[in-house]
Amino acid sequence: MFAHPATVLDEAADGGRLGIRTSADGADWPAVRDRVFGRIDPDVEDAAEFREGQDHVTVYAGEAAFTGPRTLSVELESGEVVEVSGDQVVIAAGSRPLVPPIEGLDTLRAPAAAPPMQPDAPGEADWYTSDDVMRMPALPRRLGVLGGGYVGVELAHVFAAYGSQVTQVDVADTLVSNQDAEVATMFTRFARQQWDVRTGTSLERVERTPTGVLMHLSGEQAGSGTVEVDALLLAVGRRPNGDRLDLDRGGVEVDDDGVVVVDEHQRTTADGVWALGDVSSHTPLKHAANHDARVVKHNLHHADDPSQMVAADHDNVPSAVFSSPQVASVGLTEEQAREQGVDLAVGRHTYAEIAYGWAMEDDHLGPAGDGTDAEGADLEHFVKLLGDRATGRLVGAHLIGPQASVLVQPLIMAISHGVEVRGLARSMYWIHPALTEVVENALLKLEADLDA
Numbered sequence: 050m051f052a053h054p055a056t057v058l059d060e061a062a063d064g065g066r067l068g069i070r071t072s073a074d075g076a077d078w079p080a081v082r083d084r085v086f087g088r089i090d091p092d093v094e095d096a097a098e099f100r101e102g103q104d105h106v107t108v109y110a111g112e113a114a115f116t117g118p119r120t121l122s123v124e125l126e127s128g129e130v131v132e133v134s135g136d137q138v139v140i141a142a143g144s145r146p147l148v149p150p151i152e153g154l155d156t157l158r159a160p161a162a163a164p165p166m167q168p169d170a171p172g173e174a175d176w177y178t179s180d181d182v183m184r185m186p187a188l189p190r191r192l193g194v195l196g197g198g199y200v201g202v203e204l205a206h207v208f209a210a211y212g213s214q215v216t217q218v219d220v221a222d223t224l225v226s227n228q229d230a231e232v233a234t235m236f237t238r239f240a241r242q243q244w245d246v247r248t249g250t251s252l253e254r255v256e257r258t259p260t261g262v263l264m265h266l267s268g269e270q271a272g273s274g275t276v277e278v279d280a281l282l283l284a285v286g287r288r289p290n291g292d293r294l295d296l297d298r299g300g301v302e303v304d305d306d307g308v309v310v311v312d313e314h315q316r317t318t319a320d321g322v323w324a325l326g327d328v329s330s331h332t333p334l335k336h337a338a339n340h341d342a343r344v345v346k347h348n349l350h351h352a353d354d355p356s357q358m359v360a361a362d363h364d365n366v367p368s369a370v371f372s373s374p375q376v377a378s379v380g381l382t383e384e385q386a387r388e389q390g391v392d393l394a395v396g397r398h399t400y401a402e403i404a405y406g407w408a409m410e411d412d413h414l415g416p417a418g419d420g421t422d423a424e425g426a427d428l429e430h431f432v433k434l435l436g437d438r439a440t441g442r443l444v445g446a447h448l449i450g451p452q453a454s455v456l457v458q459p460l461i462m463a464i465s466h467g468v469e470v471r472g473l474a475r476s477m478y479w480i481h482p483a484l485t486e487v488v489e490n491a492l493l494k495l496e497a498d499l500d501a
């Protein structure tokens with residue numbers, strides 16, 4: 050709900066390329082924010098009411114922690130502590146944003162500390178995390194973003210498109226550095242055209258000045274060493290909430306990353322205790338949490354008969370980054386495939402080469418209008434498919450460009466079902482002149498490379 054208006058603004062700003070007269074004039078922040086929370090907050094209240102209204106459900110609204118096997122104490126908002134135990138217990142406590150130890154951060158105004166289940170609108174603060182930045186009282190004129198992963202690049206795009214002057218800092222060499230390297234490099238080039246990106250750079254220290262927050266930078270792209278902003282968004286990763294649950298008292302083990310250990314049925318190391326979602330996942334994504342929840346729901350009904358249980362499938366969990374441009378991926382990156390010794394075939398096709406790409410004028414990106422950036426580097430959106438010559442199957446798909454999150458779906462299907470790449474593109478019609486023709490052509494090229 051925040052990212053879509055940002056994309057609409059981008060398109061409005063870019064109409065000239067298509068020969069149409071459009072312009073963009075930033076966002077009315079309170080209107081956007083209140084549209085989002087006007088929808089979300091009542092939904093949250095309705096869901097809570099629904100749960101409380103179920104005659105087989107008792108809700109204890111408070112912070113829970115284990116006191117023994119399958120037993121938890123819950124501190125209610127009233128301060129009262131109740132003990133709850135069950136034959137089966139499901140841990141679904143999620144994760145929280147990391148706040149890195151930055152010198153000077155403790156001298157800045159922190160976002161209002163809100164109890165986890167009742168996020169209040171924060172007052173004006175000097176720094177935020179994704180928990181509270183979306184409820185900011187006003188759009189910052191200058192925003193610093195620490196971290197260029199999913200949260201960082203999605204929100205940098207949102208605020209830049211809405212009219213903030215964004216400076217993004219990441220220690221890694223590229224933004225979205227967990228993506229296929231070619232995608233991450235190209236994404237970083239696109240981002241640089243939209244906001245100030247400092248990769249290979251650290252935030253050493255922050256201090257309040259009469260006019261804002263001064264970020265002291267060091268590293269490759271520190272520039273003059275300081276950048277002043279009105280607010281700072283911390284987006285350097287998330288930590289699973291297991292460390293706040295006294296898990297050892299419940300006999301529940303975590304791994305070295307603090308992630309609750311589960312078997313293929315989502316059972317933890319404690320008898321009768323299950324876990325799902327971010328608290329027990331190395332792919333902390335909503336669709337992965339939903340999958341885990343379906344597995345746990347089924348298995349709870351067969352807790353006494355493991356032969357009836359289903360296994361969770363965490364292979365090939367896809368993901369998409371809703372920034373500008375969009376990025377989507379499933380399976381191995383090219384680097385992972387090569388490391389694993391896969392005998393790799395590659396099929397790559399650009400949006401610019403298909404009819405819908407012509408319609409979008411996708412081959413005229415960049416300041417010179419020639420598909421390259423100021424340094425002459427390639428800027429054409431693409432689909433890259435990786436196949437294994439030994440099996441003839443798809444092992445990875447990486448997309449960067451408009452609607453990447455949608456275009457990836459047939460590739461998720463192909464990889465999930467282990468479909469043979471040979472013959473796949475020609476086994477069905479592809480609507481002309483839809484954007485999906487970029488996937489069709491990448492598949493044909495992959496097929497050709499498999500046979501090369």
Ligand SMILES: Cc1cc2nc3c(=O)[nH]c(=O)nc-3n(C[C@H](O)[C@H](O)[C@H](O)COP(=O)(O)OP(=O)(O)OC[C@H]3O[C@@H](n4cnc5c(N)ncnc54)[C@H](O)[C@@H]3O)c2cc1C
Nearest residue numbers: 111112113141142143144165179326327333334335336338
């Ligand atoms: C800014 C942002 C954008 C995201 N966008 C996407 C996206 O586009 N696509 C996607 O797939 N994923 C996205 N994610 C990830 C996604 O939100 C999570 O993977 C998902 O919410 C995990 O669900 P969960 O139920 O495991 O945990 P959560 O949604 O974190 O829920 C955990 C719940 O447990 C409660 N809780 C925690 N500790 C206790 C305790 N001790 N006692 C009682 N209650 C407790 C919390 O208050 C919370 O209500 C995004 C995450 C962020 C931060």
Ligand SMILES: NC(=O)c1ccc[n+]([C@@H]2O[C@H](COP(=O)([O-])OP(=O)(O)OC[C@H]3O[C@@H](n4cnc5c(N)ncnc54)[C@H](O)[C@@H]3O)[C@@H](O)[C@H]2O)c1
Nearest residue numbers: 196197198199200201219220221284285286287333369370
């Ligand atoms: N579209 C989506 O599906 C979506 C959107 C938002 C969040 N999420 C989920 O939330 C999780 C957390 O997202 P995130 O963006 O906070 O984490 P992330 O792990 O995706 O990215 C963290 C970034 O911060 C950088 N970093 C770490 N420490 C730093 C430091 N001290 N200084 C500068 N840079 C530093 C890292 O190099 C990395 O680029 C994601 O892994 C994802 O699972 C998903």
